[in-house]
Amino acid sequence: xxxxxxxxxxxxxVAMAVWxxxxxxxxxxxxxxxxxxxxxxxMRSLLDRFEAQNSDxxxxxxxxxxxxxxxxxxxxLAAGDGPDIARVTDLGGLSKYYMDLRPHLSDAGYWEKSFxxxxxxxxxxxxxxxxxxxxxQLTVTGPYVNKTxxxxxxxxxxxxxxxxxxxxxxxxxxxxxxxxxxxxxxDRSGHRVSGPAIAMGAKMFDGSGEPALIxxxxxxxxxxxxxxxxQGIMAKELWGSVSGxxxxxxxxxxxxxxxxxxxxxxxxxxxxxxxxxxxxxxxxVPAPCGPAACTGMPGGAALVAMKDTKHPxxxxxxxxxxxxxxxLAEFYGRTLFIPGHLGLAEKGVDFDTEDPRAKHALxxxxxxxxxxSQTAFxxxxxxxxxxxxxxxxxxxxxxxxxELTLDQAYERMExxxxxxxxxxxxxx
Amino acid sequence: xxxxxxxxxxxxxxxxGQFNPKSLIIWPLSQLFRFLEWPMKRIQNLxxxxxxxxIFLLPNLCFFGxxxxxxxxxxxxxxxxxxxxxxxxxxxxxxxxxxxFLLDCGNYADPxxxxxxxxxxxxxxxxxxxxxxxxxxxxxxxxxxxxLNKKIQARGFFRSVYFFPVLLSPVVVALIWKWILLRDGIxxxxxVELSFDKILxxxxxxxxxxxxxxxxxxxxxxxxxxxxxxxxxxxxxxxxEAAEMDGTKQERIFWRITLPLLWPNLLVVIVLALIKGxxxxxxxxVLTGGGPGTATQFIVQYIxxxxxxxxxxxxxxxxxxxxxxxxxxxxxxxxxxxxxRWKDNG
Numbered sequence: 001x002x003x004x005x006x007x008x009x010x011x012x013x014v015a016m017a018v019w020x021x022x023x024x025x026x027x028x029x030x031x032x033x034x035x036x037x038x039x040x041x042x043m044r045s046l047l048d049r050f051e052a053q054n055s056d057x058x059x060x061x062x063x064x065x066x067x068x069x070x071x072x073x074x075x076x077l078a079a080g081d082g083p084d085i086a087r088v089t090d091l092g093g094l095s096k097y098y099m100d101l102r103p104h105l106s107d108a109g110y111w112e113k114s115f116x117x118x119x120x121x122x123x124x125x126x127x128x129x130x131x132x133x134x135x136x137q138l139t140v141t142g143p144y145v146n147k148t149x150x151x152x153x154x155x156x157x158x159x160x161x162x163x164x165x166x167x168x169x170x171x172x173x174x175x176x177x178x179x180x181x182x183x184x185x186x187d188r189s190g191h192r193v194s195g196p197a198i199a200m201g202a203k204m205f206d207g208s209g210e211p212a213l214i215x216x217x218x219x220x221x222x223x224x225x226x227x228x229x230x231q232g233i234m235a236k237e238l239w240g241s242v243s244g245x246x247x248x249x250x251x252x253x254x255x256x257x258x259x260x261x262x263x264x265x266x267x268x269x270x271x272x273x274x275x276x277x278x279x280x281x282x283x284x285v286p287a288p289c290g291p292a293a294c295t296g297m298p299g300g301a302a303l304v305a306m307k308d309t310k311h312p313x314x315x316x317x318x319x320x321x322x323x324x325x326x327x328l329a330e331f332y333g334r335t336l337f338i339p340g341h342l343g344l345a346e347k348g349v350d351f352d353t354e355d356p357r358a359k360h361a362l363x364x365x366x367x368x369x370x371x372x373s374q375t376a377f378x379x380x381x382x383x384x385x386x387x388x389x390x391x392x393x394x395x396x397x398x399x400x401x402x403e404l405t406l407d408q409a410y411e412r413m414e415x416x417x418x419x420x421x422x423x424x425x426x427x428x
Numbered sequence: 429x430x431x432x433x434x435x436x437x438x439x440x441x442x443x444x445g446q447f448n449p450k451s452l453i454i455w456p457l458s459q460l461f462r463f464l465e466w467p468m469k470r471i472q473n474l475x476x477x478x479x480x481x482x483i484f485l486l487p488n489l490c491f492f493g494x495x496x497x498x499x500x501x502x503x504x505x506x507x508x509x510x511x512x513x514x515x516x517x518x519x520x521x522x523x524x525x526x527x528x529f530l531l532d533c534g535n536y537a538d539p540x541x542x543x544x545x546x547x548x549x550x551x552x553x554x555x556x557x558x559x560x561x562x563x564x565x566x567x568x569x570x571x572x573x574x575x576l577n578k579k580i581q582a583r584g585f586f587r588s589v590y591f592f593p594v595l596l597s598p599v600v601v602a603l604i605w606k607w608i609l610l611r612d613g614i615x616x617x618x619x620v621e622l623s624f625d626k627i628l629x630x631x632x633x634x635x636x637x638x639x640x641x642x643x644x645x646x647x648x649x650x651x652x653x654x655x656x657x658x659x660x661x662x663x664x665x666x667x668x669e670a671a672e673m674d675g676t677k678q679e680r681i682f683w684r685i686t687l688p689l690l691w692p693n694l695l696v697v698i699v700l701a702l703i704k705g706x707x708x709x710x711x712x713x714v715l716t717g718g719g720p721g722t723a724t725q726f727i728v729q730y731i732x733x734x735x736x737x738x739x740x741x742x743x744x745x746x747x748x749x750x751x752x753x754x755x756x757x758x759x760x761x762x763x764x765x766x767x768x769r770w771k772d773n774g
Contacts, residue, residue, distance in 0.1 A: 071736050078514040093739050181611070237611060241630040242717030243725045244733050386739035401633075401721030408540070415543075420740040426511040426520050 027314045029059045031303075032073060032086040034066045037270035039136065039335040046331060050321050057314050077306065084309040085319065087136055089301045091121045092383035098122060098132035099307035104316030105131065111323065114341050121381050122302060133304030134323045135340025136331070140365045140372065141195045141265040141296035143167070143288070144272070147281035149260050153177040157285070164196060164224060164288045171260040172233050182235045184228065185250035186263040188242070190389025193396070195297035196263075197221040198375045199290030204388070205378065211417055213388050214410045217292060222396055222406065229400045240401045245390035254282070265296070266365035270336040273358040284361035287368055295373040298380050300340055338366050345369075384421065391416035500754075506747035512740055519744070526748035547749055549722050550730035553637075557726060558705045561641045565701050566694065569649050573656035574686075587657075591650035601647045602714035609639060630716055633723035640712045640724050647711065648704065652697045659693030660686070695768050699761055706757050727753055 031047075033040055040063050047059045062083065064072075069088060076082045077097040088094055102108050111131050112119065122132045150157050153174040158166040168184055175183035186192050198204065201217030228234040238250055254262040255275045272282050287296040303322065305315045321327065325343055332339045332349045336358060339345045351362055379385055391413040399409035439455065441448040472480055502516065507526055509519035534541030539548035576587050593601065608614045609629045616626040629635040663686065671681050687694075709728040712718070718725030727749065735746030 074741065075514070075736070090739065236631045236720070237628055240720040242719040243722045243729075244718060245737065246717050248717075384739060390738060397719075398721050401719075401723075403721045404540070412545070420738065420742070423510060423742050423745075424512060424740045426522070 027057050027311050029057060029085065029309075029311060029314060029318060030062060030083040031059055032062045032064060032069070032083040034064055034069050034087060036066075036267045037274065037335060039270075039331075039337070042331055042334045046322060046327055050318060053321075054317065057318065059318065077308070080308050082306050082308055084311060084315050085133075085303060085305050087301050087303050089299070090386060091300075091302055092123075092381065093386060094304075095122055095124045095127075095132070095383065097306055097308070098130070099305040099309060099312060099315065100130040100132060101305055101316045101319055102129065102131045104313060105320055114323070114325070114343055116342065118300075118302070118340055122304060125383060133302045133319065134328075135300045135302050137267060137300050137335070137337035138298065138340040138345075138369070139266045139300040139338065140298055140368050141192055141263070141287075142365060142368060143261055143263045143285055144254065144268065144361070145171075145261045145283050145285055146254070146257060146259065147283040149174050149178055149180060149257070149280070151281075158288075160286065161289055161294070163290065164199075164221075167261055167285075167288050168224075168228055168233050172231075174260045180258065180260055182238075182250070182253060182259045183233045184261045184263070185235060185238055185253060185259045186225075187250065187265075188239050188246065188248040188393060188397070190245070190386075190392040191297055191299060192263055192265070193221065193225065193392055194379055194389065195287060195295055195376060196290065198297075198373050198379070199287065199293045199295050201290065201292040202375070204375055205382075211382070211384070211388055211421070213392060213413055213417060217290075218392075219406075219410070220290070222392075222399075222409075225396065226400055226406055236400065239397050243394070243397070245394045265299070266338050266361070269358055269361045269365075272361075273336065273353055273355045276357075277355070278357075282357050282361075284364040286364060287371070293373045294371060295376050296368055297376050298369070298372050300338075302340075336362065338362065338369075384424065387417055387420045391420075503747045503750055506743055507751050508744075510744045512743070514743070522744065526744050527752070529745065530748055530752065544745075546722065546725070546730055546733075547727070550725055550727040553722070553724060554706060554708075554726045554728075556637065557641060557644075557708065557724075558702065561644050561705050561708075562698065562701050564641070565645045565649060565652060565705075566697055568645060569652040569656055569697065570690075570694070572649065572653045573660055576653065576657055577660045587654075590653055593647045594650040596647065598647065598710040599714050601643060602711045605639065605643050606715055631720050633720055636716045636720055636724050640716060643715065644705070644708060644711060648701070652701060655697050655700075656690065656693055659690045663689045691768070695764065699764055702760060702764070703757060706753065 031043075033043065040061065044061055047061060051058060069086070070090065073082065073086060073088070074090075074094060077094065082097065101111075105111060108131060111134070115131075115134050118135050118138070119131055120128075123130050145157065147157065150170070155170055155173045155177070158170050171183040174180065194202070194204070197218045197220075200220040201215075202213075202221065203215055203217060204211070204213065206212040225234065229236055229239065238248055238253075242248055249264065250259055250262055251264065251268055251271060253259045254264075255272065257280055266284075269284075276282050287294050303319070305312075305319050309315050322331075323341075325341065328339065328341050329344055329349060331337075332341070332344060332351075334352045336351055336353055339349050345366070351359065353359060379388070382388075395404065395409040395413045395416065398404045398412075399406050404412065439447055439451045441451075471483060475483070505516055506519070508521060508523060509516065510522040510525065511518075511520045513519045530544050530547050532543040533548065536542075536548070539545045539552060542548045572590055576583060576590070580586070596604075606613075610616070611626060611628060615629075619626060627635065629639055667685050667689075668681065671685060676684075707728060708726055709732065712724055712726060713729055713732075716724040718729050731746045731749045731753070734742050734749065
């Protein structure tokens with residue numbers, strides 16, 4: 001009896017050891033991710049292929065809400081408890097947590113050649129060499145219009161070189177004729193306001209490169225936004241219905257044909273292609289002009305490696321594999337994202353869509369890149385740009401809702417920026 | 429099975445000699461206590477009988493200390509530091525600078541004259557919310573409890589109905605009401621059906637505050653009604669019988685018997701509702717996001733924004749605001765307790 005029991009135990013132990021050995025040999029990596037559209041599915045399929053080629057590495061894709069990326073991830077990273085890799089949009093703000101992949105890359109030159117101008121967005125001030133990740137998408141802010149509504153209202157769409165005033169007037173005419181509740185909607189985001197403000201002449205920085213948000217250019221744009229809200233061209237419901245710097249998009253209202261013109265950006269293309277389809281003609285239009293430029297804001301999301309990882313070699317191996325041209329071509333093509341890879345941007349990506357509206361939008365936004373103002377690039381590259389964006393949107397909102405005058409709002413914006421930068425200078 | 433167990437003496441009823449199912453629970457516990465008897469006796473001999481109550485309280489005190497008292501001290505320590513580092517030992521000591529920043533005001537009645545205007549707006553909004561919410565919450569809970577204490581039809585059903593919202597998560601409550609109140613929500617659909625114009629509830633500061641208070645009362649009233657109902661049921665019926673025999677009017681019975689005897693329960697309700705009201709965050713945050721403008725941005729949301737949503741997370745300032753909030757709350761609670769003692773002492 002005892003002998004039999006001993007045999008069973010021995011056989012069990014051997015079986016357990018055989019089953020468990022690969023588990024212990026595997027390296028588990030965690031990637032924190034958020035979705036705008038279908039990119040999570042596309043990334044998972046690429047990771048499955050990577051795992052098939054590298055049986056000793058397993059990658060868990062943790063899909064979280066965008067809010068978690070903005071609010072929880074920084075705390076996790078500060079506590080040294082972050083993921084190995086993450087998809088982030090606060091590119092420079094989190095740069096102190098990024099790992100430098102360069103020592104682990106076999107061909108760092110490929111990275112520099114393919115992602116050159118974007119690598120510096122991921123670096124800490126003063127760093128000129130770190131390679132921490134690549135752009136999963138390059139974004140450009142700009143407006144969409146509901147072309148069908150313009151046609152139904154028989155209002156001509158403003159053409160190339162049209163100003164924001166032209167578009168505001170035309171959108172209001174369409175909305176009035178067809179009883180559409182919202183003539184024009186902008187994402188509630190300082191980033192979205194900054195492009196048009198630069199078009200109006202905002203400089204954003206002083207001569208020494210320090211933030212200088214308030215100038216005549218910015219005032220020209222914010223005065224318009226204030227007036228449009230009071231005149232009913234923009235709905236107070238969107239910007240006014242929350243406080244502080246909270247982000248709110250009007251994508252659902254636009255999808256439901258409740259908005260004539262919607263200021264957002266290129267990342268909405270997959271969602272509109274999917275959700276609107278051919279219900280109406282949604283059309284991306286070039287960034288309206290101001291006296292200084294016709295520009296949107298560049299931006300995007302990057303996949304970055306984190307320095308607290310316990311598996312730097314494996315992380316670098318995965319990042320290098322994902323960054324290869326053929327893999328990124330598939331990723332950008334299937335997700336309908338504007339490529340953040342210079343080689344692919346030059347060659348062109350075979351976007352996986354037959355939708356003429358999506359194709360037109362991709363062409364419009366990709367075509368807008370050369371026209372982006374240098375000030376917009378500088379602002380995007382500034383590590384603490386969100387401090388400026390948040391001050392801008394929250395105080396402007398308080399003025400729109402009648403809690404502050406515009407002059408008080410400008411004063412508060414400057415104070416907010418100075419106060420937060422002082423906290424940073426105190427020690428980080 | 430039962431007959432097998434009944435063969436063992438420990439599972440038998442002492443009087444009847446039959447199997448006692450309760451013994452299945454009692455017996456293992458008695459074994460556990462027997463196991464603990466020896467070490468407890470040793471501790472008692474060592475420390476004396478007077479120390480034993482503290483020994484029994486120790487496990488609970490450990491949890492309380494670890495998860496309540498320690499974070500309080502850590503929070504206070506954070507409020508004396510600056511910078512963005514997460515760990516206390518890496519942060520710069522700033523003394524009372526954060527408090528001075530928060531309290532720097534030209535005129536305390538005008539938030540715009542303060543250096544950190546949002547903190548004061550948050551305090552002001554919280555004060556307005558608490559005053560109205562607490563008043564109506566106690567009033568409606570009392571009325572509901574008085575009605576539910578009467579012999580009405582389907583009393584059990586109505587008691588459940590009033591309690592159901594308490595079981596819902598605050599986020600669910602806020603989302604349900606948000607769907608009702610949106611531009612294309614059910615309420616506006618009814619208004620249009622009745623030939624009224626749509627109302628944009630979340631664009632008007634007054635409406636937003638009204639709904640924040642209304643929903644908070646709707647969600648929490650059941651809990652407080654239950655406490656008051658328990659108090660009503662504890663009032664001896666012979667007092668009412670005697671009053672009726674004397675021909676006392678109903679209003680007089682309410683003011684002279686019900687309310688004085690219910691006062692301890694009402695005090696519990698007031699203190700609990702006040703603390704809960706000051707802590708209000710999730711419901712209102714999901715419902716209005718603090719808007720329109722800053723009309724429903726309460727102090728807890730200010731603390732959350734300062735500590736977490738800004739790009740440069742100011743933990744020190746958020747901690748200082750929490751300490752001030754804690755002190756205010758402590759002061760209010762003490763005031764209420766003092767008022768009750770004064771009332772009790774005549």
